[in-house]
Amino acid sequence: xxxxxxxxxxxxxxxxxxxxxxxxxxxxxxxxxxxxxxxxxxxxxxxxxxxxxxxxxxxxxxxxxxxxxxxxxxxxxxxxxxxxxxxxxxxxxxxxxxxxxxxxxxxxx
Numbered sequence: 001x002x003x004x005x006x007x008x009x010x011x012x013x014x015x016x017x018x019x020x021x022x023x024x025x026x027x028x029x030x031x032x033x034x035x036x037x038x039x040x041x042x043x044x045x046x047x048x049x050x051x052x053x054x055x056x057x058x059x060x061x062x063x064x065x066x067x068x069x070x071x072x073x074x075x076x077x078x079x080x081x082x083x084x085x086x087x088x089x090x091x092x093x094x095x096x097x098x099x100x101x102x103x104x105x106x107x108x109x
Contacts, residue, residue, distance in 0.1 A: 008081035010088065011074055012038035023073045030069035034087075040064065042086045058087055065090035 011019065012034035020029045034041040041061045043049065049057065065071060065087065075089035075096075083093045091099060 008078075008083050010038070010042045010083070010086050011035070011070070011077070012041045022077065023070060030073065032070040032074060033064045033068040034061070037064075041088075058092070061087035062090045 009018075011032045014022070014035075016029075016031075019031070019035075023029050039045065040057060041064075043054070043057070065074070068074065071089055075091075078088035078091070078096050079099075083096070085093060088096060
């Protein structure tokens with residue numbers, strides 16, 4: 001798997017082999033829902049979206065994440081790689097940072 005941790009690869013853009021390597025869980029690998037529509041979670045590659053379009057896209061992406069069989073694995077991966085864009089495990093990078101900080105504080109207490 002070749003990716004830069006400074007700009008982590010979203011699960012929606014990973015190959016099945018990369019997902020199997022990263023998220024092997026017992027005998028099967030849960031296929032993330034975002035693989036069916038990568039731009040929903042990562043944003044369009046060739047067009048610029050308005051703030052309203054982005055908010056609508058992100059709201060739908062969050063809903064998709066809620067039913068994803070790989071939700072917890074995605075969340076753990078996102079906490080490790082610290083993404084800078086997209087929707088990961090139903091959260092924006094800023095929300096992941098807040099959630100990670102809160103979790104770390106609970107572990108210390």
